[in-house]
Amino acid sequence: NAGVTQTPKFRVLKTGQSMTLLCAQDMNHEYMYWYRQDPGMGLRLIHYSVGEGTTAKGEVPDGYNVSRLKKQNFLLGLESAAPSQTSVYFCASSYVPGSHYEQYFGPGTRLTVT
Amino acid sequence: QQQVKQSPQSLIVQKGGIPIINCAYENTAFDYFPWYQQFPGKGPALLIAIRPDVSEKKEGRFTISFNKSAKQFSLHIMDSQPGDSATYFCAASSITQGGKLIFGQGTELSVKP
Numbered sequence: 600n601a602g603v604t605q606t607p608k609f610r611v612l613k614t615g616q617s618m619t620l621l622c623a624q625d626m627n628h629e630y631m632y633w634y635r636q637d638p639g640m641g642l643r644l645i646h647y648s649v650g651e652g653t654t655a656k657g658e659v660p661d662g663y664n665v666s667r668l669k670k671q672n673f674l675l676g677l678e679s680a681a682p683s684q685t686s687v688y689f690c691a692s693s694y695v696p697g698s699h700y701e702q703y704f705g706p707g708t709r710l711t712v713t
Numbered sequence: 714q715q716q717v718k719q720s721p722q723s724l725i726v727q728k729g730g731i732p733i734i735n736c737a738y739e740n741t742a743f744d745y746f747p748w749y750q751q752f753p754g755k756g757p758a759l760l761i762a763i764r765p766d767v768s769e770k771k772e773g774r775f776t777i778s779f780n781k782s783a784k785q786f787s788l789h790i791m792d793s794q795p796g797d798s799a800t801y802f803c804a805a806s807s808i809t810q811g812g813k814l815i816f817g818q819g820t821e822l823s824v825k826p
Contacts, residue, residue, distance in 0.1 A: 603756070632813075639819075641717075641819050642816040702814060703758075704756030704757050704758065705756050706755060707756055
C-alpha cells in the first residue's frame with residue numbers, strides 16, 4: 600500500500616505558466632482534498648471531491664481547477680501561475696468524511712512561482 | 714475569517730517537559746476535533762482526536778483536554794522527547810457542514826535534549 604502519492608515533489612514555474620499536480624491513492628477512498636500550506640496560516644482547503652466525477656470549491660479556490668476522472672486520482676491545475684501561488688500543496692483522502700474518518704495526507708509538492 | 718485559532722506559534726521545551734498547545738474555535742456546530750502531527754518534509758498525520766461529549770482523551774503520552782463551554786481545546790505531551798519535535802495542527806469539523814476540516818495555524822515544537 601503506497602497510501603497517498605503526489606507528483607511532482609518540487610516544481611519551479613514562471614509567472615503565467617501552467618501545470619498540473621497529480622494525486623493518487625490506493626485505499627479506495629471516496630473523498631479527496633487539495634490543501635495549500637503557508638507559514639503561519641495552517642492548511643487551507645482549495646478544492647475537494649466527494650466521488651468520481653464530482654468536485655467542489657473549498658476555502659481558497661481562485662486560480663485553481665481540479666478534476667476527478669478516476670476514483671483513485673485527483674488532479675490540481677494552475678492555468679496561469681502567480682507568485683501568490685508559491686506554497687506547499689498537500690493532497691489528502693478519506694473514506695467517508697460524514698463520519699469524520701481520518702484524512703490521509705500525501706508527502707506534498709513544493710511549488711515556487713517566480 | 715479564522716475559525717480555529719491556535720497558539721503559540723512556536724514552542725521550545727526541554728526533554729521531559731510538558732508542552733501545551735491551545736486552540737479556540739467559534740463555530741458551535743463543530744463536533745470533531747483532531748490533532749495532526751507533521752514532521753519536516755512530510756505530510757500531516759492524525760495524532761489523536763476528540764468529540765465534544767468527553768472532556769479528556771489520552772493516547773500514550775498525548776492528551777487532549779476539551780472545554781465545550783469555553784470553546785477551547787488543548788494538546789498536552791507528557792514526558793516530551795526530542796522525537797516529538799514537529800509541527801502540530803489542531804483542526805475542527807462539523808458533520809452538518811460537510812465534514813471538511815478547518816485547521817489552526819500550526820505550532821512548531823522543538824524538544825531540546
